[in-house]
Amino acid sequence: MMNFTHYQDENAHLDLAGLGSGPFNLSLAALLDSLPELKIRFFDKKPAFGWHPGLMLPGAHMQTSCLKDLVTAVQPTSRWSFLSFLVEKGRFYSFLATEKMVISRSEFVEYMSWVAENLESLQFDSEIREVSFEEGSFVLRSDKEKVKAHNLCLGTGKVPYIPDCARALVGQQCFHASELMSRQPDLRNRKVAIIGGGQTGAEVFLNCLREQWGKADQIQWISRRASFEPLDESPFTNEYFTPDYVSRFLSLPEEKKDTIVEYQKLASDGITPAYLLEIYRELYDRTYLSRSQVNWKLLPDRTLTAMSESSGGFYDLKLTHALSSEDEVLSADIVILCTGFQNILPHYLEPIQSRLNLDEHRRFKLSSCFAVDWDGPDNRRIYAVNAGLHSHGIAEPQLSLTAWRSASIINDLTRREIFSIRQPGSLIGW
Ligand SMILES: Cc1cc2nc3c(=O)[nH]c(=O)nc-3n(C[C@H](O)[C@H](O)[C@H](O)COP(=O)(O)OP(=O)(O)OC[C@H]3O[C@@H](n4cnc5c(N)ncnc54)[C@H](O)[C@@H]3O)c2cc1C
Known part of the structure; x- marks a missing residue:
């Protein structure tokens, strides 16, 4: 187990700095809320929480169940669940009467904004321009400040893909x-x-x-x-979006993974x-x-x-x-x-880029717990979310496993099983 008490004389250091507060890092922040002993802060360049606002088209609905929220899959008793949001907003019974499991994107944004507004660890209007590694710590620079952290979670999302x-x-x-x-x-x-x-x-x-x-x-x-x-929403295809399938996918030979992801495209796209x-x-x-x-x-x-x-x-x-x-x-x-989004290596990583062990397509090599392979000390970790389609499979850019992914990161960060993420096997022998 990692001993966090030794940070007490290093008040300026965060245990974890999150870059970006989109749904993936927001989930991490929501689950970390139950561990007040950790010093954490999440930085986002937006003035307030927003989720792809340019695509919030009239009539837009989620493609996933509302139970696949920020926390429920690993901590159903969390204050930050979608059900908790419904109760606090006084719409629980009315919601049940709608018989909906798939809600509008605008309601999901309302839910996530409610979480974001109530978490103290989020800091908006803070674009991280540069990350360096100095004297054993990460140093994050925005236009306003310089922040030191022992660990990072990169959650700055993808960029629009424009055909050549x-x-x-x-x-x-x-x-x-x-x-x-x-x-x-x-x-x-x-x-x-x-x-x-x-x-x-x-x-x-x-x-x-x-x-x-x-x-x-x-x-x-x-x-x-x-x-x-x-979209293939059928039950056996939905099993691709389970921790059990991800762990099977992780064990496949690397050279096979891209082909499999391409074959499964309609399960997510x-x-x-x-x-x-x-x-x-x-x-x-x-x-x-x-x-x-x-x-x-x-x-x-x-x-x-x-x-x-x-x-x-x-x-x-x-x-x-x-x-x-x-x-x-x-x-x-x-x-x-309407050509989608792509992963790029974030520009703010430039100062430490030579220390990252990337694959031949300049993608992160990720551990099963989403830790980036780099040549720094083992107790200084860089986690990356929404950046492992090639390693973890088609569930990785989706919300389905958001809570589970965050829990895996927290267990790895703390070297403790804070959340139980071991699942019984699925109905399918993969
Ligand atoms: C329109 C749309 C609808 C979707 N609907 C679904 C769905 O229904 N179900 C599903 O499973 N998946 C869905 N997805 C896929 C996936 O859930 C989303 O893409 C999701 O937003 C990914 O979350 P994220 O946190 O990784 O990234 P983002 O939501 O892109 O968040 C990244 C954040 O990082 C911030 N940022 C970027 N650079 C910096 C910087 N340098 N410093 C500080 N902050 C920075 C940005 O401001 C942003 O807030 C959808 C995707 C899109 C585009």
């Missing part, structure tokens, strides 16, 4: 969907191209169709996938089936019943391979068809890139 061919054209009329709600683009009489056939693409398409940003002249939805494909039905019914009604004037095109099986600006403020998009290999060109004057 679109990069030079990003601007007022061509932008990543993560900026949609802050931009509130005027789509009236515009030809819109939506690139990406995942949940975000689906939400943007339906909102465009429903004239959220004005009545577009044409809405074109392009997907690389063979069709507009559903497909479109919620109920949402697909909603879109289909809307198209049916508009086609056969209301005969609405909005003109749309659904274009699956096509990859955006080139893009250029043509005259009159239009973009030419070259699409390559997967089956025929033929190219087609379509034009649009607004392009919304």
Whole structure:
């Protein structure tokens, strides 16, 4: 067990500094709240808690159960559970009457904001610019202060992924969907191209169709996938999102993992089936019943391979068809890139980058407890969350195992079994 009492004469040092207070580090902060003997602080550059605010589209729902909250899976008695939030807000019985297990994203944000507002360990308006390692401690620098810590948890999330061919054209009329709600683009009489056939693409398409940003002249939805494909929410697939499956995945040969993750893609990146039905019914009604004037095109099986600006403020998009290999060109004057997010090595790690043992794709090598492989002393650990898709499997970027992941980190940090994370085997012999 790690002895924390020896930090008493080092008041300036934190036992753990969290970088970022998105859902993953917020969960860590919520579980650490039951260990007041630890000195912890979580820094976030936002002015207050927010969860992908640019993508908070009308009608957006979670893709996971509300019981997969910040704490319940490992500490169901925690004050910071979703059920505790319902009770404190006086909506427990009404909530039960809705018979919902999957809630709106806005309610989940309300829940997480409530946790964030009540935890003392969070510090907003604090962007960490640099992390160095000096005289046996991590030193974090923001514009306001310099903080020393014995351990870190990197939870600064991913960055929007922009396809290479679109990069030079990003601007007022061509932008990543993560900026949609802050931009509130005027789509009236515009030809819109939506690139990406995942949940975000689906939400943007339906909102465009429903004239959220004005009545577009044409809405074109392009997907690389063979069709507009559903999230696989079936019970045996859901077993991928269990600690038991993660521990099996961890034991696989490294060279096999990327292929397996790719094969399992629709278990995490497909479109919620109920949402697909909603879109289909809307198209049916508009086609056969209301005969609405909005003109749309659904274009699956096509990859955006080139893009250029043509005259009159239009973009030419070259699409390559997967089956025929033929190219087609379509034009649009607004392009919304629903192309997801990617992990990058955070810039603030530059001073210690040479001490990190990265893999050939410049990704962290993570222990089963999310500790980054680096050449520092063993009692100075760097944990990283939402950075181990390649090592821990498809559950890693998702909320499903948030509480379990945080508990694994806390047990490793304290060298104690603070939380019981050993699970009975699953129904499947993996
Ligand atoms: C629109 C959307 C919906 C999703 N819905 C679901 C779902 O329903 N179910 C599910 O399981 N998963 C879902 N996911 C996937 C996953 O749960 C989220 O991506 C989740 O936000 C990941 O949490 P995070 O804490 O790792 O990162 P983020 O939420 O991205 O948080 C990172 C935080 O770090 C801060 N930050 C960044 N750099 C710095 C810095 N240098 N210094 C200080 N702070 C910094 C940011 O301000 C941010 O608050 C969704 C993802 C998206 C994009």
